[in-house]
Amino acid sequence: MKTLNDLPSNSRSAAAERLNAHLAGALDLALCVKQAHWNIRGAGFIALHEMLDGLRASLDGEIDTIAERIAQLGFPAHGTLQAIQQTTSFDPYPLEEVDISKHLAALAQRYAALGGAVRRDIANLDEMGDPASADILTGTARVLDKGLWFLEAHLSPA
Ligand SMILES: [Fe+2]
16 A cells, blocks of 8 residues: 555565564454453452453554554555464464363463564564564563463462
């Protein structure tokens, strides 16, 4: 799409491709968080049920920021279920699981994986000449690291 943004077109397209990859991961993770929010059972239910809504809200903020950045770069944000499925690197989330610890472990593994992938692309986007997108991913990494901390603090006292 046309834009007067003066970033070189190859920088814009490379950045949009990386951002779309992380958009798919974050959308997948957002769905997993709600899957846990709805289905966990056991002691500590209400604290975790409510904590998971907070994690989802934080993810939703990042998702919107990333998608709108892709549009600002002159490319379509790929936010459909089919696009997520083609792009996400996560394994399918367990549908029948209700155990709180298993949900927390499944979410922690995904927060860590996406956090690492996002963090590795911060420097890449800087090198592509798009520090504003790198800054967005820096914020996303911060949100993912905080979510991982919340999950791990519930999973293990040490
Ligand atoms: Fe709810």
